[in-house]
Amino acid sequence: MTLAQALFVVALIGVLIAVVGFGFVMIHSAARSGGGGSYLDARLLRRLQRSPKERAEFNRWAFYAHRFTGFAVFAFLCLHIVDVSLYAFSPEAFDEVHALYGWTPMRLFECVLLFAILFHTFNGLRILAIDVADLDSRASRRLFAGTLVLTALLGLSGSAIIMAPVLA
Amino acid sequence: MSTPARHKGGEFRPGDRYDVPARPAGGGRLFYYLTVRITGLLLAILVLGHFAVTHITADVAETGSDFIARRWGSLLWLLWDWAMLTAAMLHGVTGVWIMIEDYTPDPEKRRRRQRLLVSISALLFVLGLVVIAATIL
Numbered sequence: 001m002t003l004a005q006a007l008f009v010v011a012l013i014g015v016l017i018a019v020v021g022f023g024f025v026m027i028h029s030a031a032r033s034g035g036g037g038s039y040l041d042a043r044l045l046r047r048l049q050r051s052p053k054e055r056a057e058f059n060r061w062a063f064y065a066h067r068f069t070g071f072a073v074f075a076f077l078c079l080h081i082v083d084v085s086l087y088a089f090s091p092e093a094f095d096e097v098h099a100l101y102g103w104t105p106m107r108l109f110e111c112v113l114l115f116a117i118l119f120h121t122f123n124g125l126r127i128l129a130i131d132v133a134d135l136d137s138r139a140s141r142r143l144f145a146g147t148l149v150l151t152a153l154l155g156l157s158g159s160a161i162i163m164a165p166v167l168a
Numbered sequence: 169m170s171t172p173a174r175h176k177g178g179e180f181r182p183g184d185r186y187d188v189p190a191r192p193a194g195g196g197r198l199f200y201y202l203t204v205r206i207t208g209l210l211l212a213i214l215v216l217g218h219f220a221v222t223h224i225t226a227d228v229a230e231t232g233s234d235f236i237a238r239r240w241g242s243l244l245w246l247l248w249d250w251a252m253l254t255a256a257m258l259h260g261v262t263g264v265w266i267m268i269e270d271y272t273p274d275p276e277k278r279r280r281r282q283r284l285l286v287s288i289s290a291l292l293f294v295l296g297l298v299v300i301a302a303t304i305l
Contacts, residue, residue, distance in 0.1 A: 074260035088299040091233035102229030
């Protein structure tokens with residue numbers, strides 16, 4: 001591994017640490033602001049057992065997931081701008097670092113990134129649709145189901161394509 | 169405003185009033201709202217397109233400097249990447265800006281964190297612009 005590659009790996013680990021740390025900030029902050037925390041406690045389990053019509057719980061989880069994936073993608077973007085910018089200064093250095101993108105652990109990271117981007121995109125479009133078309137809670141719940149299905153389908157098929165060269 | 173009327177078990181019932189945490193004063197909410205949504209709509213196309221081109225239609229291992237040289241030979245792809253960079257930075261900075269507002273009650277700390285966010289993002293944005301400009305020139 002060259003110096004540039006080592007620096008990239010260290011920076012990527014830094015991004016992952018920042019994302020996990022942000023997750024803790026979110027959980028801590030949500031648990032502090034009354035009205036039911038984010039921990040999976042007895043109260044939350046009881047609420048989740050209610051009929052779907054009765055609970056708008058999914059909206060809150062959609063919000064958390066949206067915020068978390070948004071932060072994660074932005075954290076990676078900051079690193080990605082730096083690694084692509086190597087191209088303008090030295091194409092050789094860029095190729096060195098870029099070779100890591102074909103590495104199996106990095107491919108796994110790209111699959112996770114794909115899921116995060118897909119969820120954030122479709123849930124974002126859902127939020128936009130709710131405001132623009134003034135959708136009610138039933139329609140927004142259906143769109144959320146669509147968000148999850150599309151994320152799973154496109155994420156899994158995309159992951160299969162990304163992993164295919166190293167699995168074959 | 170009254171304090172929350174909590175019932176046994178700490179649950180809220182319909183009609184209960186509860187205190188909403190104070191938002192930092194100052195306008196700009198409409199600006200955040202529109203910026204996030206307009207750039208978000210653009211990014212839905214730009215980022216998914218970018219991901220498809222670099223991971224699905226080509227294998228990621230084949231997207232080295234030759235790939236970039238070929239792609240950036242076309243003004244359309246340069247325009248695509250410039251638009252993606254601009255929209256992503258606006259969207260990301262606005263999003264994280266609001267997260268900092270939500271999670272940093274101390275105004276002094278909040279200002280410091282927001283300043284740090286804007287400085288780092290501006291630096292990365294300029295770096296991206298320089299790379300694109302260097303390719304054209």
